[in-house]
Amino acid sequence: MDKTEKNVYAIPSAAELEQLSELHKAMGDHTRMRILWHLMQKEYCVSDLAKEIGVTESALSHQLRALRIVRLIRSRKEGKKVIYSLQDEHIGWVLEETYAHISER
Numbered sequence: 001m002d003k004t005e006k007n008v009y010a011i012p013s014a015a016e017l018e019q020l021s022e023l024h025k026a027m028g029d030h031t032r033m034r035i036l037w038h039l040m041q042k043e044y045c046v047s048d049l050a051k052e053i054g055v056t057e058s059a060l061s062h063q064l065r066a067l068r069i070v071r072l073i074r075s076r077k078e079g080k081k082v083i084y085s086l087q088d089e090h091i092g093w094v095l096e097e098t099y100a101h102i103s104e105r
Helices: 013-026 030-041 048-052 056-071 089-103
Strands: 073-079 082-086
Touching: 013 030, 013 056, 013 073, 013 082, 030 056, 030 073, 030 082, 048 056, 048 082, 056 073, 082 089
Parallel strands: none
Antiparallel strands: 073 082
8 A cells, every 4th residue: 555545444333433432531541641651561469559649549440440441451359459451452552652753743
């Protein structure tokens, strides 16, 4: 494909556009973005991630809930701990690609 050609995608439905907007809103928060970047590196429990990011566990839990609602992260129980990770590899790809975009000069 030459540089003048563009991929043509069907315009998402109104419901899909709403979902995309909610996803981008969730990613638009500085603390949530830091959480996502940390979760790209490894899985974390709430207490370890709160220490790493420098927020209270309560504040972190609020942000994790927002990320779970839009399916950017997932959780699983490990004994008494809840372990968080990215929902899937697409989330890491989106973060890496958007970082590459802002890094271009």
